[in-house]
Amino acid sequence: MGVTEGLKKDHELLRLKLSFIEAAMEVAPEAQFALREMCFSLARLLDGLIRREQQVLAPYGGRLGALRTSHLAEDHADQRVTLRDVNAVLLGGIHAPVSTIVPPLASLIKALREHMAEEEREVFPAVERFAGEDAPAEALAPSAPAITGAMTVNHVLKVHPRAREIFRAFDISCESDGLHGLEELYWRRGIDVSALLKALNEAPVVGHAMAGDAS
Numbered sequence: 001m002g003v004t005e006g007l008k009k010d011h012e013l014l015r016l017k018l019s020f021i022e023a024a025m026e027v028a029p030e031a032q033f034a035l036r037e038m039c040f041s042l043a044r045l046l047d048g049l050i051r052r053e054q055q056v057l058a059p060y061g062g063r064l065g066a067l068r069t070s071h072l073a074e075d076h077a078d079q080r081v082t083l084r085d086v087n088a089v090l091l092g093g094i095h096a097p098v099s100t101i102v103p104p105l106a107s108l109i110k111a112l113r114e115h116m117a118e119e120e121r122e123v124f125p126a127v128e129r130f131a132g133e134d135a136p137a138e139a140l141a142p143s144a145p146a147i148t149g150a151m152t153v154n155h156v157l158k159v160h161p162r163a164r165e166i167f168r169a170f171d172i173s174c175e176s177d178g179l180h181g182l183e184e185l186y187w188r189r190g191i192d193v194s195a196l197l198k199a200l201n202e203a204p205v206v207g208h209a210m211a212g213d214a215s
């Protein structure tokens with residue numbers, strides 16, 4: 001499951017809530033009490049959603065670069081202020097006709113929808129990409145040596161071009177020895193195969209490039 005799956009579900013919930021509020025707005029001020037409940041629970045929903053979003057996105061903040069500044073807490077701050085004012089009117093803390101909340105609430109709904117769409121289009125895919133880049137490195141790092149003595153020189157070269165330098169250091173010809181298995185080179189040429197395997201598997205890219213390769 002992707003790291004942003006939970007956030008997408010949060011968005012679905014928020015979208016549903018926004019459409020209910022929109023429907024109630026059409027009959028405001030008659031629906032004042034229903035609107036009051038909905039806007040109050042919208043504030044709670046939004047708080048939780050922003051908190052989860054910050055938790056999920058925080059590890060990728062640096063790499064999100066320009067996307068970060070326009071998508072993290074800052075733009076939600078304005079939305080929270082608007083919602084607080086709307087709720088103050090609905091609760092009677094600010095004496096104003098209920099109809100006055102319709103324009104700010106409508107623009108809040110629009111802003112939230114645009115914000116979610118933008119996050120799903122730009123931020124979440126970037127985060128999934130970063131998470132994917134991090135995961136294999138972490139998962140494969142402790143894996144067993146990926147290059148074995150049964151592999152031929154050519155096979156190793158095909159998946160890991162840097163092996164060429166290592167073979168050269170062991171006096172192995174990438175041309176004439178290409179078809180030989182690494183272990184074969186021990187009895188053919190007296191090559192220290194365990195030292196060779198160690199060198200190949202310890203070269204940073206070797207293990208990762210080979211992991212998942214069946215042969």
Ligand SMILES: [Fe+2]
Nearest residue numbers: 053071115119
């Ligand atoms: Fe957001």
Ligand SMILES: [Fe+2]
Nearest residue numbers: 007053116119
């Ligand atoms: Fe979001």
